[in-house]
Amino acid sequence: MTAGRRTTRVPEEIGSIVNARPTPAQARGQMAEDLAARHLEVHGLRIIARNVRCRGGEVDLIGVDHSHVVFVEVRLRTNARFGGAAESITRSKQQRVLLAARWWLNGPGRRFQTAACRFDAVLLDSLDAAHIIWLRGAFDAG
Secondary structure (H helix, E strand, O other): OOOOOOOOOOOHHHHHHHOOOOOHHHHHHHHHHHHHHHHHHHOOOEEEEEEEEEOOEEEEEEEEEOOEEEEEEEEEOOOHHHOOOHHHOOHHHHHHHHHHHHHHHOOOOHHHOOOEEEEEEEEEOOOOHHHOEEEEEEEOOO
16 A cells, blocks of 8 residues: 555455446347437437436436426337237336336436426337337326
């Protein structure tokens, strides 16, 4: 140790979590979110946050579309065996998005608290931008 400098040793198990590579499913999910974000931006939505998480909830993308704050769930389903992308947005999944949206509006996004909100979905059956389906108002907070 040199004078005036402190070094802290990070336990290996912590370092392995930080440096962990994403699983193939996580990597595909990230690619789907990137495709969705680009698609939404090309069509006028301004992305202001990504991967917002709180205890019990998460939302993939948050954007602004004119006067609305838009919370976007991105779903990639390459195999329809258990239903397509739209069917995978269950009531439970909607509740997780709503929880994260409320958390964000009461914290980092509090300047948007008075804006109208919308809950959209971007559906992909492959990692192909030509086959993106954007469902505006896919579900509501009620």
